[in-house]
Amino acid sequence: MTMRQLGLSIYPDHSDQDKDESYILQGEKYGFTRIFMSMLEVKDVLATKKKYKHIINFGNLHGFTTTLDVSPNIFKTIGASYTDLTFFKELGVTGIRLDQGFDGITEAELSFNPEHLIIELNMSNDTGYLDNILSYQANEPFIYGCHNFYPQIGTGLEEEFFIRTSKRFKKRGIHTAAFISSHCGNFGPWNVNDGLPTRECDRNLPIEAQAKSLFMTNLIDDVIIGNAYASEVEMKRLSCIDRYELSFNVNISNNISAVEKKILLNEKHYRRGDSNALVARSTMSRVKYRDINNPCHDNDKKFHVGDIVVGNDNFGIYKNELQVVLKSHYDTRKNKVAEIDKVDIPLLKYLKPWTKFKFKDITY
Structure with missing residues (x-):
């Protein structure tokens, strides 16, 4: 059985390194084991690599795995290709999340990368995207799924849509993730931040209620706080919930x-x-x-x-x-x-x- 995890998000392009390290240590204290990190823009490749590598390795030392959110244009900017993910491996990440999809065969080929990085797919689309990728005989143990988050109030996924899209992944045995929103966090990757949940119904709920509901769908394995920085009280409350039994x-x-x-x-x-x-x-x-x-x-x-x-x-x-x-x-x-x-x-x-x-x- 897949063990369910709690995760937090770090945005090195918008945050302070010391605060990021303190946040990771706080997460470690309360049993968090996963980091979501965004790299959708790169201006200075060497400086970016140094900054990201430092905080990712810090997380690795404290029991975290990191997934890096990337878009297709980033590959050109950093000099990576779909057959060479060395750049990401050198950063220390466990996997990369494809914020935008390709043509199916590309994702399937990526899943056989020699760096053994997990390829995480965007789950927030009600299409045959996943089936198309798997039809090209993808390396399924290295295919994960993760929903989007939605900074603008009113734009989060509807419950019925969320269930339908999540089932597409879960019925194929794919590891899944979704986001909840801190009421103390005040930033994410964009300059609009009305919270960062996946589902709209979660936006105004206490953070532990959001997480309990996602876990109890039995469709989501990992619950990640989308915005930074959650308070210690919020993290403690999350650490106390039962991830497996309805409470x-x-x-x-x-x-x-x-x-x-x-x-x-x-x-x-x-x-x-x-x-x-x-x-x-x-x-x-x-x-x-x-x-x-x-x-x-x-x-x-x-x-x-x-x-x-x-x-x-x-x-x-x-x-x-x-x-x-x-x-x-x-x-x-x-x-x-x-x-x-x-x-x-x-x-x-x-x-x-x-x-x-x-x-x-x-x-x-």
């Missing part, structure tokens, strides 16, 4: 009982396979705690989407069963024990039959 931040009700709190936070949950539209049911707790009393509380008001309820003493064999509310309803046989934080409500779409999930208490 909801919850605010716990004041009247929650001891058994309910144990059920909520300590038990392993999964949604029953015979799903319904009203609630997502986690039923093993009713078996484990069937002999434990659970008096009524917080049961006289309408439950709303995202509420977490547990069956009380009046619910017969369903006593101590945990349910996540998917449609508003009344039922006095259930106690409200918590509610999902509003920014995590969109994650409910990933709560499918047999999905494993858990809760994290963020009660203030």
Whole structure:
């Protein structure tokens, strides 16, 4: 299985070397292992090579791999060719991302480069681009995919489009990446910066909510902060998310009982396979705690989407069963024990039959 990574972005043409090094060290502290770097313009080849090589090697020394974003015109500027990627290898990069595509056969040939660099493709196109490349018998282990980011507000990918284009890559077993946006970062490669997410729906969300949602699509392997510099608080929050299991931040009700709190936070949950539209049911707790009393509380008001309820003493064999509310309803046989934080409500779409999930208490 491909291990999921967190990444950060560095823009040597717009940043300070000392700040870049500090940012990399901060990323290392919080488990980041990937760097996205842009080289879309080169004025002085020797100076550029020296500057990029320094920061890339610094990242390599601290456990990072670096992918360099390049456009076709860069090859001429730096004196590289599609049959000789020595320039990029000497920089110390792990791979190059082709911001613009070629004709399919060129990308296939590039994937057999003797420098063994990964060739990363632009995923944000709903075309047969990938299939065309693979039809030329590309070296598939060296073909990766990475979405674009979108600095201008309102121009990020729509969810449906994002899913469709990502599936093109994932169904072929291609390693994938997408971008999230820091609310502290104030620059990227361009002079417009309304954030740098891949999906428009992520632009205004807390950074950890963006990342959780991307990982839970099961279509994205690496999540990269697009703009620089993210704050240490943001990086720490990202380091705490579960990259593999669906997790909801919850605010716990004041009247929650001891058994309910144990059920909520300590038990392993999964949604029953015979799903319904009203609630997502986690039923093993009713078996484990069937002999434990659970008096009524917080049961006289309408439950709303995202509420977490547990069956009380009046619910017969369903006593101590945990349910996540998917449609508003009344039922006095259930106690409200918590509610999902509003920014995590969109994650409910990933709560499918047999999905494993858990809760994290963020009660203030």
